[in-house]
Amino acid sequence: EAQVTQNPRYLITVTGKKLTVTCSQNMNHEYMSWYRQDPGLGLRQIYYSMNVEVTDKGDVPEGYKVSRKEKRNFPLILESPSPNQTSLYFCASSLSQGDYGYTFGSGTRLTVV
């Protein structure tokens, strides 16, 4: 089944403790992206990647890192999480940037205390 898999689904952590949210897609998509969703603000793009080793900042990149060493994986890294990063995170992939629709993962609900 074609899908985007995120892990974990739920995560509670403490301020400053590094964490990684994994994202993997099995559709051979070139374009991958991370979004965060907060009440009343809709989906905001954090980082995106057009292909292996090609990443760029989205609208809200502060406090996040990403890497794209393989085409299928696009992990989101929070080096020093803070409470304002408490949010619902979605990974998404697309055949290419802009022209095709996204397939979204099921989401990761992160709470930083």
Added chain:
Amino acid sequence: KNQVEQSPQSLIILEGKNCTLQCNYTVSPFSNLRWYKQDTGRGPVSLTIMTFSENTKSNGRYTATLDADTKQSSLHITASQLSDSASYICVVSDGQNFVFGPGTRLSVLP
């Protein structure tokens, strides 16, 4: 600035009734427009995609319309069901980037 606006912000209807959600955009150039359905806490799922030349696209009880001249789209839901309760997000592409609307929260009551 490329923007997508949606109205209403939220909507409550009774089961079996029809409803229409609106999407206005200023994205240019225009490549395509998609409507997504997002259940609470889940990832959005694509309902329809429309390109410049398409005026109407249906997916079961969901019918999307597009007026590229006025830069408006609507999503009509017929004979609503409890499972239609979700957020509906309009996303417009300029061929390079996706611009997301804030979504309309629909609640269908029995």
